[in-house]
Amino acid sequence: MSLLNEYIQKEQQLKQLQEDLQRLEGDQRLKSELEFKAKLEALMNEFGKRPSDVIALLDPGSDQRGNKASAGSSTRRKRRLKIYKNPHTGEVIETRGGNHKGLRSWKDEHGDEAVESWLERMED
Numbered sequence: 839m840s841l842l843n844e845y846i847q848k849e850q851q852l853k854q855l856q857e858d859l860q861r862l863e864g865d866q867r868l869k870s871e872l873e874f875k876a877k878l879e880a881l882m883n884e885f886g887k888r889p890s891d892v893i894a895l896l897d898p899g900s901d902q903r904g905n906k907a908s909a910g911s912s913t914r915r916k917r918r919l920k921i922y923k924n925p926h927t928g929e930v931i932e933t934r935g936g937n938h939k940g941l942r943s944w945k946d947e948h949g950d951e952a953v954e955s956w957l958e959r960m961e962d
Contacts, residue, residue: 919961922953930958 862868882892893900917934924930924944931940944953 916962921958921961922956923958924956 878892882888919932919934922931922933922941922944929940931938931944933941941953944956
């Protein structure tokens with residue numbers, strides 16, 4: 839696309855966005871929401887509260903959910919460590935998933951069942 843065509847396209851998009859913005863500014867629902875937001879922010883400033891304080895007050899359960907998400911922990915438990923030993927080469931592979939490059943190459947070469955029989959032990 840030429841630079842001129844790109845400019846004309848962006849100009850048209852800008853005009854469309856401006857029209858959408860003007861339409862929204864005239865919408866009574868938006869005015870009502872903006873008024874609510876302004877009053878809520880003024881009230882929070884008056885009492886020295888942060889948005890997280892208000893959320894915790896209105897939805898106490900959200901604090902527990904938020905802490906889990908922010909801590910990076912999940913409800914999914916960690917996969918068990920599988921240790922395979924190739925009887926032909928003596929090579930050992932330790933993996934927590936089936937997408938290990940070396941394990942896949944073994945399975946391609948020897949088959950899934952054979953490689954699964956090489957499983958020596960599993961650890962948590």
